[in-house]
Amino acid sequence: MAPTSTTRQIARLVNAQPSQDGDGVKIQRLHDFGGGLDPFLMLDELASDQPDDYIGGFPPHPHRGIQTLTYVIHGGLTHEDHLGHSSTINAGDAQWMHTGRGIIHSEMPLTDHQGLHAFQLWLNLAAEDKLSEATYRDVRADEMPELAGSDAFLTTLGGHWQTLAGDSVAGPLTRLAGQGAVAHARLEPGGELALENHATTLLVYVFAGGLDVAGTRIEKGQLARLDSGEALRLTSAEGGQALLLAGEPHGEPIAHYGPFVMNRQAELEQALRDYRDGTLTD
Structure with missing residues (x-):
């Protein structure tokens, strides 16, 4: 007899908190720089139909030691960096940035009739990759394959995703840190999505x-960390949308200050010196 998949349950619920970043951009933020979401560090949601909440954007600033993934629901963002990349992403598009040793970039908002709704995810780089070469790429909506459930859809940005029925797709982002996988789930009223997922962090x-995850409710603005198992079952009576994040922990020390994430305090101090001296990106 074939073994029955263990359905993953909610181990912890965390509420997003209001914050500001960049030039006064209002966001809802979830973060854990203590390793509780490893390999993920932070998730920011930008959602407003009031231009004053986001129009200042994110003027040029540095990063070292992380990857960022920005995903737009509606509106848009224009990216520029010291490597010479300049591009705009719109609804359904994403941009991925591997900061490695260092990158200096800006992200400026574009609006539509609904305002701006976007996410930025930070993924921690393993120690061996902290000082690697920086790189960047766009991902367009038509590059992202979908999986279907019962009145439910999963758009895959990166990593491998599979239904319990055996259908599978791989997202275009194949180099997400910590074997990361990211997807956008959309459930219609009464919808159900059943996925096979063995990731340590889900x-x-x-x-x-x-x-609902295995019958336990998750409200808008909440992040659920799932316990161990092989199956993720999502349902919704009224309909809902969510980001799904899966990955494997690095299990390494985390030292964080502002836009820099390293493993030791001495490495953070070096990053600050390099930025002040103009050698962060050398």
Whole structure:
């Protein structure tokens, strides 16, 4: 007799908190620089139909030691960096940045009739990759394959995703830190999505409506960390949307200051000196 998949349950729920970043951009933020979401560090949600909440954007600033993934629901963002990349992403598009040793970039918002709704995810780089070469790429909406459930859809940005029925796809982002996988789940009223997922870290962030994980409710603005198992079952009576994040922990020390994430305090101090001296990106 074939073994029955163990359905993953909610181990912890965390509420997003209001914050500001960049030039006064209002966001909802979830973060854990103590390793509790390893390999993920932070998730920011930008959602407003009031231009004053986001129009200042994120003027040029540095990073070292992380990857960022920005995903737009509606509106848009224009990226520029010291490597010469300049591009705009719109609804359904994403941009991925491997900061490695150092990158200096800006992200400036574009609006549509609904305002701006976007996410930025930080993934921690393993110690061996902290000082690697920086790189960047765009991912367009038509590059992202979908999986279907029962009145449910999963858009895959990166990593491998598979339904319990055996259908599978791989997202275009193949170099997410910590064997990372990211997807956007959309459930219609009464919808159900059943996925096979063995990742050590599995997170569900609900940003519209509400979802149930194995019968336990997740409200809009909540992040659920799942316990161990092989199956993720999402349902929704009224419909809902969520980001799904899966990955494997690095299990390494984390030292964080502002835009820099390293392993030791001495490395943070070196990053600050390099930025002041103009050698961060050398």
